Amino acid sequence: MKLYGNLNSGNCYKVRLLLSYLGVPYEYVDIDAPHGGTQTPEFLALNPAGQIPLLQLGDGRTLAESNAILMFLAEDTPYVPIGAFDRAKTLQWMFWEQYRHEPAIAVARFICCYAPDREGELPTLHEKGKRALSVMEGHLRDTPWFVGSGPSVADISLYAYTHVAADGGFDLSDFPHVQAWSARMAEHPRHVAMTDIPHSP
Amino acid sequence: MKLYGNLNSGNCYKVRLLLSYLGVPYEYVDIDAPHGGTQTPEFLALNPAGQIPLLQLGDGRTLAESNAILMFLAEDTPYVPIGAFDRAKTLQWMFWEQYRHEPAIAVARFICCYAPDREGELPTLHEKGKRALSVMEGHLRDTPWFVGSGPSVADISLYAYTHVAADGGFDLSDFPHVQAWSARMAEHPRHVAMTDIPHSP
Numbered sequence: 001m002k003l004y005g006n007l008n009s010g011n012c013y014k015v016r017l018l019l020s021y022l023g024v025p026y027e028y029v030d031i032d033a034p035h036g037g038t039q040t041p042e043f044l045a046l047n048p049a050g051q052i053p054l055l056q057l058g059d060g061r062t063l064a065e066s067n068a069i070l071m072f073l074a075e076d077t078p079y080v081p082i083g084a085f086d087r088a089k090t091l092q093w094m095f096w097e098q099y100r101h102e103p104a105i106a107v108a109r110f111i112c113c114y115a116p117d118r119e120g121e122l123p124t125l126h127e128k129g130k131r132a133l134s135v136m137e138g139h140l141r142d143t144p145w146f147v148g149s150g151p152s153v154a155d156i157s158l159y160a161y162t163h164v165a166a167d168g169g170f171d172l173s174d175f176p177h178v179q180a181w182s183a184r185m186a187e188h189p190r191h192v193a194m195t196d197i198p199h200s201p
Numbered sequence: 202m203k204l205y206g207n208l209n210s211g212n213c214y215k216v217r218l219l220l221s222y223l224g225v226p227y228e229y230v231d232i233d234a235p236h237g238g239t240q241t242p243e244f245l246a247l248n249p250a251g252q253i254p255l256l257q258l259g260d261g262r263t264l265a266e267s268n269a270i271l272m273f274l275a276e277d278t279p280y281v282p283i284g285a286f287d288r289a290k291t292l293q294w295m296f297w298e299q300y301r302h303e304p305a306i307a308v309a310r311f312i313c314c315y316a317p318d319r320e321g322e323l324p325t326l327h328e329k330g331k332r333a334l335s336v337m338e339g340h341l342r343d344t345p346w347f348v349g350s351g352p353s354v355a356d357i358s359l360y361a362y363t364h365v366a367a368d369g370g371f372d373l374s375d376f377p378h379v380q381a382w383s384a385r386m387a388e389h390p391r392h393v394a395m396t397d398i399p400h401s402p
Contacts, residue, residue, distance in 0.1 A: 048336055064297070065296035085264070091273075094296075095269050095299055098296055098299055099299050100250065
């Protein structure tokens, strides 16, 4: 298996974190997304949507969208909760992550790291991002993990950009249950950090 | 089963369309989302994220996020393709819909219908939306449906806002394969229109 990604991308980190949990070997190909690496003719031939992460199977087939990749890799492992309703709740949080969480929290981080000319967008993004963190805080007040009795792909998906939210100007100490959950995530015995360079087999 | 929705929302229409395909009876509760209906204390108690559609099961449990609801309802029906990779590809298109398609095409429609004061956002949304329609056009050039050999939840998800894209200022005749696919979708024997008022059982 080959993973096309970028070390600064939380969406790519989700996949690397799950692959580490699962102990699955893979080849890592770094794509310079912030400088147009996903828009080259070569990369667009692999993914016409021009996005990373992209997973390529041994037979050449490709799969895009971080959360779809997570579901594909985690199927029949403890990282997808059992039962139709819990599976659907897992997807609910992952769709919410891509619609309400990532477009605020990841984009604020991107602007702070790479696009200072867009800093005028930050107040709105901070308001939206805090609303998303409040929804997480309310949920984690009652339960240690998003769905089921242990960390699942829903937690992995939400952890990726939450644990680096400070890079975009968010203060997680305002959300103590989110902070405690984030610390629990980092205690996983197969945890890897976002900045760890993947070792190809 | 109870569906909280709004007749102008494509995200809610997705669920109504699938329920019609499946012939599943349900109670419909209209929520006046454009005028704050999802932000009342009563609705936030049902869905703290303050969004429709929301599905409530007979036992009171709730499920949010249109595409998670689609996967839940379509499980073990012909509307979820068989096989791990095709299932993942279905999810890929549904995550892409929420990340790249809906935030451009649905938001442009919302501005044209309800928020003329935000019309300054339209040029950027039109550029993003056309890029999304081009990705669909490229895919549909080679295959009649998004995944597998018939319409699936991926098609339902993408159809909802595509077939009313003109409301937001898009011209589908620039995308002939998308237009032909949209016409195929409307030929389903259990098709319902977005404006059809659901009949409660």
